[in-house]
Amino acid sequence: MKPIENRKDINVLVNAFYAKIRKDEVLGPIFNGHIEEERWPEHLEKLTDFWETNLFGIAKFKGNPTLKHINVDKNLNHTVEQKHFGIWLQLWFETIDELYNGELADKAKESARRMAHFQFMAIWNKRPEAVKEG
Template sequence: MNRLKEIHNREDVFVLVSTFYKRIRKDDTLGPIFNHHLAEEQWPAHIQKLTDFWMTALFGVASFKGNPVKAHKNVDKSLNHTVTQLHFGKWLQLWFSTIDGLYEGKLAQRAKDAARKMATNQYIAIWKSRPQNMN
């Protein structure tokens, strides 16, 4: 059996993020959401921004600039507050399977752990920001 490589640098993170979002964009559940909110020409810059995010999360490199909570709240609002735990669960499933197909080791596991915590925190932030009569 072939050993997968470990995540070592930005190029590895870029491959992970690029591969993952190609899968997301084709997914029946998540694709329509992501493709509605990002035009085709916005994807290359978005992939770089997400690579920055994961470089910060995995290596502590302070390169990410952005507000993921605000972005997710805006998406939920634009979807009439219909983002559910199932969406985040699907996101995690695709993230884990993408990692497992490409990488192994300590940083691959850290990417999974960080994603699990992030998905939980993002959903809680969305839920708390919804109009009171929806909670």
């Protein structure tokens, strides 16, 4: 086990994590249905940028993850649930624990926990009232 030290470490983490996501019976169809096969390498680089920005404070990431999550929920007829974020977190923690330890590994877990909550609430708050009332 080693600490997260650089972009290469983040890239290894991101690639290992999304390999699991793509194979997951619940999340795989969602991610694979929204990201075309040929766009995965580009997407993984963007996610590496995101985590490099998050963990090291290096301003590389450009994008709006919240808007992307809101659009995915809309495309799925507002069916994204907390359980989806729970599975995402479980796989993230599992992947980190398999590869890394230390302060930045812990920071990556805590950041993901906060993001999962924030993203779900953002999705919920943008849903039409009729969907919320269900």
